[in-house]
Amino acid sequence: xxxxxxxxxxxxxxxxxxxxxxxxxxxxxxxxxxxxxxxxxxxxxxxxxxxxxxxxxxxxxxxxxxxxxxxxxxxxxxxxxxxxxxxxxxxxxxxxxxxxxxxxxxxxxxxxxxxxxxxxxxxxxxxxxxxxxxxxxxxxxxxxxxxxxxxxxxxxxxxxxxxxxxxxxxxxxxxxxxxxxxxxxxxxxxxxxxxxxxxxxxxxxxxxxxxxxxxxxxxxxxxxxxxxxxxxxxxxxxxxxxxxxxxxxxxxxxxxxxxxxxxxxxxxxxxxxxxxxxxxxxxxxxxxxxxxxxxxxxxxxxxxxxxxxxxxxxxxxxxxxxxxxxxxxxxxxxxxxxxxxxxxxxxxxxxxxxxxxxxxxxxxxxxxxxxxxxxxxxxxxxxxxxxxxxxxxxxx
Numbered sequence: 001x002x003x004x005x006x007x008x009x010x011x012x013x014x015x016x017x018x019x020x021x022x023x024x025x026x027x028x029x030x031x032x033x034x035x036x037x038x039x040x041x042x043x044x045x046x047x048x049x050x051x052x053x054x055x056x057x058x059x060x061x062x063x064x065x066x067x068x069x070x071x072x073x074x075x076x077x078x079x080x081x082x083x084x085x086x087x088x089x090x091x092x093x094x095x096x097x098x099x100x101x102x103x104x105x106x107x108x109x110x111x112x113x114x115x116x117x118x119x120x121x122x123x124x125x126x127x128x129x130x131x132x133x134x135x136x137x138x139x140x141x142x143x144x145x146x147x148x149x150x151x152x153x154x155x156x157x158x159x160x161x162x163x164x165x166x167x168x169x170x171x172x173x174x175x176x177x178x179x180x181x182x183x184x185x186x187x188x189x190x191x192x193x194x195x196x197x198x199x200x201x202x203x204x205x206x207x208x209x210x211x212x213x214x215x216x217x218x219x220x221x222x223x224x225x226x227x228x229x230x231x232x233x234x235x236x237x238x239x240x241x242x243x244x245x246x247x248x249x250x251x252x253x254x255x256x257x258x259x260x261x262x263x264x265x266x267x268x269x270x271x272x273x274x275x276x277x278x279x280x281x282x283x284x285x286x287x288x289x290x291x292x293x294x295x296x297x298x299x300x301x302x303x304x305x306x307x308x309x310x311x312x313x314x315x316x317x318x319x320x321x322x323x324x325x326x327x328x329x330x331x332x333x334x335x336x337x338x339x340x341x342x343x344x345x346x347x348x349x350x351x352x353x354x355x356x357x358x359x360x361x362x363x364x365x366x367x368x369x370x371x372x373x374x375x376x377x378x379x380x381x382x383x384x385x386x387x388x389x390x391x392x393x394x395x396x
Contacts, residue, residue, distance in 0.1 A: 007036045129387050131346040131371035134213055136172030137197030143187030143221070150174060150199065161187050164204060164221040175202035178222050186224070192216040193234070196347035198323075203230070207248065210237040210324045213344040214269070237265045237324050242282065255303055258285040260294070265321050271340055274304040278320045326367050328374070332360040335383060339394060346371055346392075353395035356383065 010027040013019035019027065030036050140148040140158070148158055150168060158166045163180045166189075174191065193199050193211045201209045204222050211217060215234025228248040240248045240259045248259035252268045255275055261282010268275040277286050278300040285294045286301040286309065293301050293309050300312040300320075322329030328345075330338055338361055339350045345367060365374055371392075375385050386393050 004036065004039050007039050011040065131348055131387060131392070133368055133370060134196035134198060134345045134347065136199060138174070138191055138193045138199035138211065140166070140174065141190040141192065143189060151197075161189075161221045166221075169202075172198070173200045173202070176204040176221065178204045186220045186222055188218055188220055190216055190218045194347070195344050203228075205243075205246070205248075206241040208239045212236070212323050213347075232266060232268065234269055235265070235267045235323070237263075237321055239263045254288065256287045258287065260284055261297075265317075265324075267320075269340070269344075272337075274302050276303075276320075277301045278315055278317055280317050280321070322364065323367065328365045328367055330361045330363055332362055334358075334360050335394070339392075342371065342374070342392070348387075348390055348392045350392050350394060353393055356394065356396060 007027070007030050010019065010023050010030070013023055014027055135151075137151045140150055142148070142159060143161065146159075151171070153168055155168050155170055158168055160166075162185075163178060165177045165179075167175045167177060169175050191199060191201055191211065193213055193215050195214045197211075197213055199211045201211065201217065203209065203219055205228055207228075209217055209230075212235035215232065215236055217230055217232045217236055219230040223246065226246060228243075228246055229251065230249075231251045233252065236250075238250065238259075240262055242248075242259065242262055250257040250259075250266060252266060253270075253275060255268075255277075257264065257266060257277050259282070261279065261284060263280040263282065264284050265278045265280070266275070267278075277284065277295070279295050279297050281297055283294055283296055285292050286303070288303055288309055291309055293311055295301055295311060298313065298315055298317060300315045302310050302312055304310075316329075316331055319329040319331050323341075328338075328341060335356050336352075342348070343350045348371075361378070371385075371387075378385070382396060384395050386395075
């Protein structure tokens with residue numbers, strides 16, 4: 001058997017997730033060697049050309065491969081550019097492409113460092129003229145108007161409001177603990193994340209909320225006996241402590257989402273064309289005026305700027321909440337939609353020069369990457385970028 005044939009067999013085993021640890025290590029060494037770049041490119045071209053369903057993989061599997069690649073150390077191999085654009089292929093093939101193309105950025109699993117540790121190293125010594133990813137940043141505004149910058153605040157007790165204690169559990173987590181009955185006069189707090197920020201909140205009833213970048217949630221320091229109501233902007237994922245006697249309602253831009261279950265995501269950014277409520281567990285009712293829809297797990301209610309409520313079924317819920325799990329997830333996502341994600345997470349203004357291609361991007365990437373690492377994948381779509389201070393200019 002020739003060395004090229006052996007390499008192809010190892011790569012096939014890797015893609016099918018049947019490679020042994022010894023085969024996995026040998027494959028990485030062969031890629032690092034740089035002598036099999038042509039064979040690697042041909043294999044990827046063949047996958048793209050045939051769209052071979054036998055190489056299909058689950059989202060979890062694709063995520064696992066990407067995690068391995070992104071958990072790794074740099075190597076010096078130079079891979080030749082792939083002929084096909086990511087925007088021209090399906091999600092599965094794109095996941096395979098991203099595994100390989102992210103290796104161009106130089107990450108393989110030669111040690112046990114985590115993506116978080118890699119991101120911390122990059123943050124300490126960022127490349128020149130790069131954009132650093134966001135992190136756990138938020139501002140807590142108390143009912144009195146006092147503002148607490150949470151990323152600068154020490155862990156532990158932050159404030160008392162009536163019978164409620166506000167605690168910063170650790171970096172990225174805020175919690176409320178209520179003792180006794182709710183007071184007659186209830187204060188309202190607001191948690192706000194800036195662009196480049198995210199935060200997790202445990203509400204007074206024990207329900208949890210995860211805020212994406214450029215989002216907010218307004219809530220009482222203690223809920224009334226017969227209802228629970230919060231208001232949000234941006235994107236928030238909820239895991240509600242269900243109580244039929246004390247219904248939980250989320251209000252956003254004239255829409256109300258009533259919890260009939262436990263876990264759902266609301267995407268309501270003002271610069272998006274619709275408000276999307278996606279259910280993971282239980283059921284929720286989404287109301288707009290006199291019209292309401294009840295959805296089940298795996299379904300999504302879409303409320304466009306000018307149009308009626310509609311229900312989308314068979315939604316990729318893992319992709320919807322990928323941001324909560326530290327990922328960018330693209331599933332036939334157009335360039336401008338993805339660049340809005342980039343703008344919010346990297347705290348940068350995006351401008352466009354000339355006409356952009358009308359295709360889409362599919363795949364996943366860690367949100368802990370610097371933009372220069374993300375850019376190496378996006379450039380496979382023939383799109384180019386330059387950074388001028390806090391401005392990202394996109395062109396063909």
